[in-house]
Amino acid sequence: MTEELFATDAYVRSCEATVREAGDEGVVLDRTVFYARSGGQPGDTGVLRWDGGELRVLDTVKRGGRLVHEVDGEPPDEGTAVTAEIDWDRRHTLMRTHTALHALSAIVFRDYDVKVTGGNMEPGVARMDFELESIDAEFGREVEEKLNAELAADRPVRVSFLPRAEALADPDLIRTKVNLIPELVDPIRVIEIEGLDKQADGGTHVRSTAEVGHVRVAKTENKGKAFKRMRIELA
Numbered sequence: 001m002t003e004e005l006f007a008t009d010a011y012v013r014s015c016e017a018t019v020r021e022a023g024d025e026g027v028v029l030d031r032t033v034f035y036a037r038s039g040g041q042p043g044d045t046g047v048l049r050w051d052g053g054e055l056r057v058l059d060t061v062k063r064g065g066r067l068v069h070e071v072d073g074e075p076p077d078e079g080t081a082v083t084a085e086i087d088w089d090r091r092h093t094l095m096r097t098h099t100a101l102h103a104l105s106a107i108v109f110r111d112y113d114v115k116v117t118g119g120n121m122e123p124g125v126a127r128m129d130f131e132l133e134s135i136d137a138e139f140g141r142e143v144e145e146k147l148n149a150e151l152a153a154d155r156p157v158r159v160s161f162l163p164r165a166e167a168l169a170d171p172d173l174i175r176t177k178v179n180l181i182p183e184l185v186d187p188i189r190v191i192e193i194e195g196l197d198k199q200a201d202g203g204t205h206v207r208s209t210a211e212v213g214h215v216r217v218a219k220t221e222n223k224g225k226a227f228k229r230m231r232i233e234l235a
């Protein structure tokens, strides 16, 4: 098991670590700051450095329960001490993007009673799908205005770990289908945007909504019955 430093502090950019496994698949470390692709958030990229070598990390993924750094060359031997450093600008943009998506989903649920059915993000751009009967540019503008008002309110964003039983009893978390998380997961990691949103989530987020900056609703799309899409872009 790799200690996942990003789970408690998304702002750690680098760490010292030891290679536990190295092979064709990539490198597994005893601890890391690299977020592994999941929940719509891409895996981190960056660099591993050690005495006499350096490798780019092209992607980070979970494979068979292991957190794998995919590298573009011959990995260092097992037992090597390395410095693991993420591409911070890219990651920070992903943190802003991820927090923007949580705020967006909360607003659409709160003001229109509409549920999110999917979402995905790249640094600075994202899409979110809603169980909506209709969508148009006017709706997009209205949501954009609400979203920017909530972000500008500088709401704190907090990470916590709730005992599973407590999480299953929380009405806000029930809404976001916390019951679908595998039973072995306990405690459950929760991301709360104070006064706006609370959901079980493994991703990395900024400390405050003001750090997201301005967000534009770039496009609204009709993908089918009760399947409408909104694309957002960060300034």
Ligand SMILES: [Zn+2]
Pocket: 039, 098, 102, 201, 202, 203
């Ligand atoms: Zn999320």
